[in-house]
Amino acid sequence: MNYFLSEEQNMIVETAREIALKKILPVREKYDHEGIFPWDVVEALSEADMCGLYIPEQYGGFGGGVFELCLAVEELSKIDGGISLAMAATALGTFPILLHASEEQKQKYLPDIAAGKSIAAFGLTEANAGSDALGMRTTAVLDGDHYVLNGTKQWITNGENAQVYTVFAKTNPEKGARGISCFIVEKGTPGFTFGKHEDKMGIRASSTTELVFQDCRIPKSAILGREGMGSIVAINTLNYSRPGVGSQALGIAAGALDDAVKYSRERVQFGEAISSFQAIQHMLADMATEVEAARALLYATARTIDAGEKKFAKDSAMSKLYCSDVAMKVTVDALQVMGGYGYMKEYPMEKRMRDAKITQIYEGTNQIQRNEIALQLIKEAAS
Template structure:
């Protein structure tokens, strides 16, 4: 870590403690959108650190981006979906989009005036994303989209949506293209919110495209390159999910350490029992290992490392498995109190679960890693 990284961590931790943490429980229990967090992160320039300076962003390195996600998720995983969602939705545009399209979309996100969402998944095309049915056909100087997307993070709150659609059904994955849709485009509507186990304040919706017409210049890259763009995007963004998972685990560990030092049984603090100490030691060891793996993957993305695909999947997979195990152990250490909403560990446990599922299930991550090893 450089001095700049440490200063960034101090700044974002202070912001989170004052403006995000006090609302985290209410955001989860209501549930409601974390307006306070959105306002604070956008005002401080932390909502989209990845956007290059030429488009009004900070152009921060990948580790800095991970630090911001860590510190936000440490107090409220729901609120960390803002920088995660913005990065996921705009990485493909940065990789393959035209200069004109970048200038049209990115400055408003960098300025905190807009947000972005990523629309890949469909009801019958989850892990098998190439089986999507949403279609885009050329129409004069534009495109017309028809279909439905699901499980869209920040659906209804975002201004811009990166949407994958089939443009040539005879070419399979090579017939998929990527587009940018604006929330005001005719024929585009947002469905109702899903009721979820975790990340309850982060809206997750369906998107509907009914003869949705968009300008021709809103395609990302050439027709038929969308699926490759999606895969390249996920290699870059999966470490961000790993960072989120790491600090959900860290938050649970911190709470468990504090609680076990205060909770007395059999005449002494339960932290004084060796079985408790061994649980805490194992939890901390796994969290530190996961964090280092996430940083390594983040820097691999920064360097354009040939091992990126493996490292991205490994960091996301390992960190999210650690998050699920550590949060479950934290609930156990709290005993019956851990199962109540009086303490945050039950929320950490619920929030941790999704990190094993989205941006590719951990079973898919293992397939990616195996393919990289056997290549």
């Protein structure tokens, strides 16, 4: 199917594919088993000027948008959905700066992120504040020219490997959603340490770590926007970033489909390739249709965002929801096509299925996405 990519966009796809095949494919099994963070892949992306695809040229980026980011993440995720997270999660941590930072803050942080010298992380989730972000307990108390941060963030992607963190804390707990603020916190700030490194089912080459703040003093100038804007920063960020999760899920699904088709042509049973059996053909046909439908929705959403449309929360939630559900279904079906071989760790399909599952959970569970979609539908009908 032709999605009418520009010459530059096709170049992004080709570059990401080359990095995936040369840098990710040889190490994906080892990195998954041992939980190794893919610094060598980050370096390769940096050398290819891929780290700043969504960052404006004035800050050293490519000058693209969400669509260009999605193209690259999808292609990397066809080979490994965990390793691709080094790029996707950095975008998540960077969007608050892109959307809400002062010019001075943008000049300070974006060039190094665009150059691949820094990676970023997004510090919202806590042990008792996942879907219910308002339940966070991390606080930021103003003390002279500094805020003092105290609390713990959990399940933070890029964890201890990032250099720049966008962290949410309550500056006025009595005000509910209007009492949350967002801050830029640099690695190495006194009082900022790391806790438990999570041992995960999938995306094991992506670090997931606790962020611990104990009387961590950060300057007033580290706040994004103004005090009390944290909920707005979080909502806007997630609306921009959810297609990135969609592209990760889409890549996992597309890679699983490719593997299943290849295997079905090579596997011989009853004297012929199993690709000749109608039962297998119908499974492959359904998988391919679902992947293309997911891609069409994701690309349309990303292009809508980049076109400057103001209302895209519903589209963003739909793309994350549908792509991740497709990833889960396609990887399960692809594993079934491969039978016993698909179930073995010697082959990548069981890993794809493990990686796919997280895309239905993080950056808003798919149940939360359905809530958001329904809310937007009802608002549209009421207006």
